[in-house]
Amino acid sequence: MSLRRIAAVMDKEFQDALRNRYVVMLMIILPIVFAAIPIVSLTTIRQLPPSQAPSGQLPPALARRLGHLPLQTQLEVFLAAQFMLLFWIAPLAIPMTIATYSVVGEKREKALEPLLATPVTTGELLAGKAVAAACPGIALSWGAYFLVVAAAHGIRLSPPALEVLWGPTAWLQIFLLAPLITLLATLTGLIVSSRVNDPRLAEQIGMVVILPLLGLIIGQSFGILWLSGTLLAWIAVFLVGADALLLALAVAIFERETILTRWR
Template identity: 30%
Template sequence: MKFESAMLVFWKDWKEIRRNYQVLAPIIFVPLVFTIVLPLILVLVPSVVGMPGTAFQLIGPMFENLPPEVRAAVSGMGAEEAIVYVFALYFFAPFFLIIPIMASSVLASDSFAGEKDRKTLEALLATPLTEGDLLLGKVLVAFIPSIIVTFASFVVYCVVVDLASVLRFGGELLLPNALWVLFIFGVTPLVALAGIGVTVIISLRVKGYREAQQMSAILIAPVLALVFAEVGGAIVFGPLMILLMIGVFALVNALVLVLGIRHFHREELLTRGG
């Protein structure tokens, strides 16, 4: 396996991806919703923040499970400010897992299964590139952009939340903090790799991009489960949860890596090339 050869695959695929608005649209639109639209709705729309009693009933179980120091900080706030604080720093955190999963699975679907749609798979497999070169190059073309989008989204989210805190409540800068830095830089890269790995396995067994993307959408289900579990008070966004997620996704990546390498062979790709 040669990194230079893998980068040839990376640049070839990236030229295809950057011209494909079907691939780029969700990668641009979804982060904008999570980093700008949702926080602004939370802060500015009266129907969301103007009913503190209803909102406190919604976040009651989650509020009870927050660390004591957080509950102490919130107890000194007004109802509206407390809701914004809890949602921005805790409730919205699992949504940031959707960004790397969505971006990496969309890019990986196009990079692997898209070759079948473009009828370029046979020509690619006929090159002297090794299977390791091909696999690494295609993983990189999904991983690097998805991580850049995730990190950029985090920066935008920090700016929006801090502006809301300062301008609306005259409060302090809330983000970034150590918990979110550990979450973004420790968890999201592993989540992106897991999304890529699962999408690779799916792409090897389907006939084209659309089918691969549809099947990869199931990856969002565990993230939605985390959101509902947090709202219900079953889990809380904190150091223990983050370390647990790092361990779980590291194990998932190891398993997916073994399965991906085992099935990524020229003969199988040609047989299933559709």
């Protein structure tokens, strides 16, 4: 693959995305929302006097896991762990929108044919589109994450809860797993959008990637599982393999002749 051609595709995709008002609106609103929810929730719990902390809020399995901590600290740790999973989901909406519109929109506007007539290979084209679509969501979610961490320090969140937000396990989730999941969703969106002509449909089908993440949130809520470093490492290995397979599948499906004849 030529990095120069991939960079050229990425530059084009960035410019196209910035001309899409819907994408720009998402880029402004979503980081604010994903930062505000954890900050407001953690601040509210932190400001409660220990005597007024809600009791009996955690599932028995989770309460046993955190039983060595004071009740208020248990709630802070639980919320911090749940919000870390929120940052797995945070980067997905913007890349999915960019990815689906970049293919479907070009097919509708007859802008894909000139691009496919260039020397860029299918792999370079899809790699450029996938990375360009994923980067804005990842960058904005990182910005929201740093705001939450700064706020957690500002309200003096308990050390155990702060460790959940800012420590090796948290960094693994934010800087490795979240980008891998975002790339997975983006490649899914590219695959779907190469077969349909409705960007909304492609986006909705692609967002099926969120379902396993919701399963993790529910499982952790009920104390069925706890995302330890070992489990997160295995998830990372799985995601690397899944991303590689999806990229190969995307290249196989995104045949130049098929795209040109099907959507002419």
